[in-house]
Structure formats: C-alpha cells, structure tokens
Amino acid sequence: MIDNGNHIAMLSLGDSYTIGEGVAEHERWPGQLAAALRDEGIPVAPPYIIARTGWTTDELDAAIDAAGITGNYGLVTLLIGVNNQYRGRSVDEYREQFDALLQRAIGFAGGRADRVLALSIPDWGVTPFAADSGRDTRHIARDIDAYNATAGQCCKARDVAWVDVTFATRMRDAARMLVADGLHPSAEMYAQWTALALPEARRLLTA
Template structure:
C-alpha cells in the first residue's frame, strides 16, 4: 500500500513538471502575438498620420522660390509653419518656381513635371517678369487660363486655390534706375487682371503689393540684393495669405 501511494505521488509530481513548460511556452506565444499586433497597428497609425497631413503646391517665380533668402524664410514655408502652429497640419510645400520665370515658363515647367499626387492647396504668384519684359496683357490672360487648367487637374476635388498679387519692385533701390510711376501703373494693370481672373473663376485673391511698397522706407523688408523680399517681408505675406486663405 505504501509502495502504491509512493508511486502515485511520484507520477503526479512528474506530470506537474511536464505540464508547466508547455503552459509557459503557450503564454510566451500569446504575448508575442500581442506584441506583433501592436507593432503592426502602430506602423499603420504612423502611415495614416503621415497621409492625414494636407498637401500644398506653390507655383510662381522668384517671389515663391525665395530668391536671396534661406529655404525656411520663403513665404510658402513660413505659411506652412503658421498653419501648423494653428493646428492645420500641412506637409512641407512642393514648390515649382524659378527666378525669371514668366507665365509661359511656369506653364512649360508644370507640363514637364511628373507629379505623384494631387494637392489640397495650390497657390499661384506669377507675372512680374511678364511686366518687366513688356509682355502683353492678352498673353498674360491666355497663359493664366492654361495654368488654371493645369492646376485643376492637380488639385483634389475639394482643393483650395489662391491667387497672389504681383509685388511692386519699383519700390526698391533696384527700381530707382527705372520709372517708378510707370512700373507701379503697369503692376496695377496686371494685378487688376489677376483680380478679375480670380473673381471670374471663384478663386481667393490676396494683395501683398502694398506690403512690398513699404520696402522703399523699410530696408529690413528687402534681401541683400535690394530687390527681392527679405524673410521678414515673406513672413508678413505668409500671415496675410493665411488670414485670407484659411481663417
């Protein structure tokens, strides 16, 4: 009887030892699966977080590429910073712009660019080089319509477009060598056409021209070339554009 009891106790002990490792392994597997699931969800969350940001395409010339200032001082970059500070998450702007471009040059550049997405916001600031090179208003208007056709194919269905006025370079030291009144008169003519263009197509329009004219008496609003805006002027533009476009 004692031998039977002893053998029974030994059998129970061995059975307990053999079962515990198996249970431990199953627990490890289950915990490991939970970790993997969390990892996958976190990765998806990161992707969703990135894609949830709004996209912004800025089209133009030297005033959009920020001739004479650092990248973070360009008005599109400062606009994005202001938007982000106000809770509107916008990606780093994609800029299609180059110093010296006329409407025709911008139109060609857009046609030759391989875009990989559509945009929530698109801005257009172009025309100063049309004025400087004495290009006709009719050509300007025709090119604007073609550019808008391109923009409409690049923006999302609910995408927002804003037209920005042409700054007045006559109110700079560089402009002293030219007839300031004539420059301003021509700039006003081009801008009036931009206003009509924006109104006809139901687009927002913002005037930065008056800010640019302060540069004659406020040298800190100009870059070192005494022609293009400084980061400070671009900041004023960015604030006004944000207030007009977003607020």
C-alpha cells in the same frame, strides 16, 4: 491629397518670389504659410515648390509639364507675372496665360477652386534695384496694377481666393525688407505676406 504623415499636401507655383531668392528655405513665404497653418492645428506638409527666378507665365507652364506632377493637393498657391511685366509683355497675353495656369492649379487641387490661393505681384519698382537701373518707377507701378487687376478678375471668375500683398511692398519701410541684391524680399517681408495669406488659407482648409 494627404501625404504619408497624414498632412495636407501643398503645391506652390511661381517665380523668384515663391522660391525665395536670397532667403533660406524655411523663410520662403509658402514655407512660412505652411508652418503658420500647422501652428493653428491644420496639418499642412512643407510645400512642394515649382518656381525659379526669372520665370514668366509660359516658362512656369512648361516647367509644370517637365515636372510631371500628379495627384491632388489640398492647397495650391500661385504667384506669377512680374517677369512678364519686366520683359514688357502685354497684359492681354498675361491674362490668357495666367488664366491657363489658374485652371491647372485648380486641376492639381482635385478640381476644387476653393483649395487654390493666388497672390498679387509685388511692386519691384519701389526697390533700390529699380532706382539704380534708371527704370521709370511710375510706369512699373501702373503696369503692376494692370497685371494685378487682370489676375484678380481671373480669380474672381473662377472663384479662386485672391490675396493682395502689393500694398505691403509699397509701404514706407518696405525698402529695408529686402535681401542683399536690393530687389528680392527678405524673410521679414515674406512674413508680412504670410500674415495676409493666412486668413484666406485657414478659411479654405477649414470650410
């Protein structure tokens, strides 16, 4: 899909990590990714975002329905699932709902799986918020790994690009790259995600 300015339309679907809780609009990772692609001469428009803090897979699905979006997008991103884990929902339920969202994302990309990019769920268990709330951080990490393994399998089955950003959230200095709530990533962390996603996004849009 090309907008009126002859730019590639971009759609980003997700939760707080996509809407960028606690950061400015231009600091969200989808916005940073679009800007990075433009810097490389790939004319990507600022993303249209359907995301809200706290959303689970089914809530995102309902929000997509409510948005009533139509048309084909040149690049669609998907990052969802942390709130499923936070609420203790099963991996089996996540698999079914994530795969359904993946199919919708492919549909928004005009049926082109090679224009869809999915990111892994960050590990919020390493944050001060998790420590202060007394949560079992090892249990969170195991859950996140299980969710990501499932999402990665769904992406592989549908030939969708998969980018692992989870390891970046587990690096030694990750805890300092958070906003004031001690939970959500800062623009600096989102810049790391952008750097990880950029090669795949570039490949999808120039193949």
